[in-house]
Amino acid sequence: MAEAFPTLFSPANLGPLTLRNRIAMAPLTRQMAHADGTPTDEMAAYYARRARGGLGLIITEGTYEQDGWQSKSYMSQPGIATDAHVAGWSRVCDAVHAHDCRIIIQLMHGGRVSDPRVLNGQPPVSASATRSEGWSLYTDNSYEKDIRNIAGEWPKVTFGQARALSVADIHEVADGFAAGAGRAIAAGADGVEVHGANGYLLWQFINPATNLRTDEFGGSAENNLRFAKLIGDRIRAVIGPDKLITLRLSQDGVDDFVGAWPGVAYAKAIGAALQNSAFDALHWSSFDYLTNRQTDDATPMPTVIGRASGKPMITNGGIATGAQAEAALTSGAADIVAIGRPIFAHPDWPYIVRSGADYDWLPFDRKYVVQPPLDYGLAYPVGLADPLWPTA
């Protein structure tokens, strides 16, 4: 029988890695590490379960790379800052590798939208001395409101006034990313992703609305990318050429869900600035990669950035079915697709898609698995042959 989605299931070279197919799991914060940031056995089981479903690559949830510098963003967020973190991640990496899947650890710094409860009384840091307008807490139970001490239907989570990083600080934070990357590789990861998207520190540098600097780290696309590129260079110096380094980019942020860059020209300039960078690939983050929120040119942003940078694109956002994934790959918008919420909901997404089964995918809740009251137990088509998973 012909392969249902031949491009999606063809092996791919991504930087120094060979992947068994073009399906990556998008990074998804789960806040299920120990309080000290050590990855739990639950995390190993969670990632291994999804690797077993047939993924080519897992990009982990955002992980803080160093203690200090206010890099931690969430309670129960995993870190890669200590020996205990390395030991925890090494259990995760081993469990994922047992299923012939590669794994890279996403390194992030929360910048001005770090949860104030994890900042030990310090102000958050950012590109400039700005303050996030906050975001509405999306939750369907009262627990999260209670622990944040807020109330109401769409309560606002607020953040403190940020302190602008000095140039000396920027170099220290870049070194922190590089050291974190070194520990990720020591834990057995196949590479790292630098989180430059979704409203966090590097996004705050890349986005002209939040980067008001007048030094070499602000004022133009080239300058706004300088910090991310510096981090890429420092990481490469530590982990060498045989490991993957990607950079994630987006227009929107957790505190700006409708964020837009100033025109497609800015996306082109970002791509051009990343041509000569240490990144093996770039990763487009969105909730719908086909909608670029621009009026001057409707070309999907990953297509624009891929062309301008000459880098392979990992494309994410609103890809839920095999047909959508295949179309992203064959249209030139993606070299690899990254699937987020559907892989939360369906750990066997690749296996189900590959079967060609005509399956009625359930709607995905933004934060949790499938929309209540739909039942997770429904998340499987009937009548598929036994996949003969390895028992490792």
Ligand SMILES: Cc1cc2nc3c(=O)[nH]c(=O)nc-3n(C[C@H](O)[C@H](O)[C@H](O)COP(=O)(O)O)c2cc1C
């Ligand atoms: C609960 C949740 C947690 C997320 N955590 C991260 C994260 O840690 N790092 C990141 O880069 N993106 C994160 N994202 C964004 C997703 O990677 C992805 O961009 C988004 O879910 C849209 O893709 P999808 O349509 O395939 O789900 C998160 C999204 C959700 C819903």
